[in-house]
Amino acid sequence: MRAEDRRELVLAEATRIFGSYGYVGATTHQVAEAAGVSQPYIVKMFGTKENLFLEVLGRALDCLMTAFRAEVADETSTQPLGARLGLAYVNLVSQTGMLLSLMHGFVLGADPCIGPVARAGFMTVYRFLREEGGFSPEESHAFLADGMLMNTMIGLRMTDDYGTDASVDELLTTTFPNKLELIRSKADPAPSGGATSPAAGAPADGTPDTA
Amino acid sequence: MRAEDRRELVLAEATRIFGSYGYVGATTHQVAEAAGVSQPYIVKMFGTKENLFLEVLGRALDCLMTAFRAEVADETSTQPLGARLGLAYVNLVSQTGMLLSLMHGFVLGADPCIGPVARAGFMTVYRFLREEGGFSPEESHAFLADGMLMNTMIGLRMTDDYGTDASVDELLTTTFPNKLELIRSKADPAPSGGATSPAAGAPADGTPDTA
DNA sequence: GTGCTTAGTTATCAACCGATCACTTAATGG
DNA sequence: CCATTAAGTGATCGGTTGATAACTAAGCAC
Incomplete structure (x- = not known):
């Protein structure tokens, strides 16, 4: 296989693995x-x-910005930009692991190599909202806060508990107003071996990953 | 030293270490x-x-809930409850590592042992807001989203970049309206070694094979 | 068919990490 | 004085993990 194609494949898989296990938890062997x-x-x-993780982060950010810029450029929609960007963000969940990899980068601010890259990446999004999106500081803040809560829900795999508790359903419904079904269907099908301890892999209740 | 006192000391240090390096990245030797x-x-x-990490998470959640309940019980304040809870949350930053340890737990949803505990802990906060705080679903959502963005800023160590960039200052100012000074003063003074690889410094020339 | 490049592998290493086990030291109590 | 218990350490081990070095196999120009 061409090295470049192989590289793309590796990056895609690495994104998934890093998203599931985190930077430290993931191993090059798994990838x-x-x-x-x-x-x-x-x-x-x-x-x-x-370096692999940094490249994964860079790709994820590129993908995110591309999706956002497409929404800004789209002049056919009558929806407000904020809603469209939010929807674009949620749709990225289908690229399994991408948002989670970013999230894992966001808690590694103390790392001397990853930290600066993660901070710069976050600020790239903020500046986009302010400068290209025309958002006020408060609108940008609210948008990002919403996104971080979505990330947290995904990182927590809160969707695994959907239907088992009224509070969970309420929280998920308000967090993903329109796209809850997408989130649930595209969520990682629980890593085979568990994130850290290779315990049992009971397939849980049947959530067919048919999108 | 009494075992119980020693235990408290260990838990406090573990909270700091886990907050800085994450669950996988932290080592029992560091603690x-x-x-x-x-x-x-x-x-x-x-x-x-x-087990140590689970206990750290439990302690952090207890501490958070105690601070929140104290605000609900306080009838002397004229401020709205939302603002007071937010302030209480930010004040917890002084207990270094506590919020960060929670944050690290929030990205371990895939772990078969930690995941369920982290989800349950998050829902404890949500139910508190709804049932004891009298928040609507939308108010709860906004409050939690705000909190998650604060956590992200702390995890990113974004405060390290304060003063170097107008956008950073703007984002931090809107995220921590009153307590930015506290955050900056109480932030972790950057772990001594590398956050993940103790080989920090010289090597790692990471040149990807000039084939 | 020979030499060169591209794309990969096998074998192996040094370091690290969590855990186990046997041992020690200090206080307590009769 | 001695037995018991609580608190804690040193030595060490098996399993991983990222990284290195040496080797190989396919394609291809000439």
Whole structure:
């Protein structure tokens, strides 16, 4: 396979793995297995695990900004931009792991290499909202806060508990007003081995991943 | 030292360490060193690293709920409850690591042991807002979203960049309307070594194979 | 068919991490 | 004085993990 194609495949799988297990928790071996190559080849391609993660973060941010800019450019819609951007954000959940990888980057601010990149990435989004989106500081704040709560719900796998508790349903419904079904169907089907301890893998109740 | 006192000390240090490095990234050795005991003693006290983290999460949630309930019970204030709870939340930053440890728990939803606990903890806060705080679903949503953005700013160590960029200052000012100074003064003074790889410094030249 | 590049592998290492076990030290109580 | 218990350590081990080095196989120009 062409190296460049292989690289894209690896990055896609790495995004999924990092999203599920976090930067520290994910292993280059897991990525290698998912991409169908040997573990040393992953290291050879990216130099270090850290570089791989940074590239995953960069890709995720690029993808996010591309989706946002498409909404700004779209002049056919009558919806307010805020709602359209929110919808675009939620739709990114279908790219499994992307938002979660970003989220994992957001808690690594203390890391001397990842921290600055994560901060810069977040500020890229903020400046986009202010400068290209025409949002006020308060509107930007509210938009980002909403997004962070969505991320938290996804990171918590709160959708796994949907239907088991009225409060959970209420919270999820207000967090994802229109797209709850999408979230539930596209949510990670629970990593096989568990995030840290390789315990049992009972398939839980049947949530067919048919989108 | 009395075992119970030692235990409290260990839990306090563990909260700091887990907040800085995350669940996977933190090591029992780091906690032991910070608490001034040997690493095997940490394991002996809590059985497993996982149990230690779960106890840290439980303590953090207890502390949060105690602070919130104190605000609800306080009838001397004329401020609206939402603002008071928000202020109480920000004040918790002074207990370094507490909010960050919670945040790290919130991205471990996929973990078969930690996930359920983290979800239950989040829902405890939600139910408190709805039932004891008298918040509507929408008010609760907005409050939690605000909190998650604050957590993200803290996790990103965005305050490290305060003063270097007008956008950063604007974002931080709208996120922490009154308490920015507190946040900045109480923020973790940046962990000594690298946050994840103790090999920080010289090597890691990470040149990805100039094939 | 030889030499060169591209795309990969196998084998292995040094370091680390959580956990276990045996041992020790200090106080307490009769 | 001695037994018991509480508090805690040193040594060490098995399993991982990221990274390195050496090797290989396919394609291809000439």
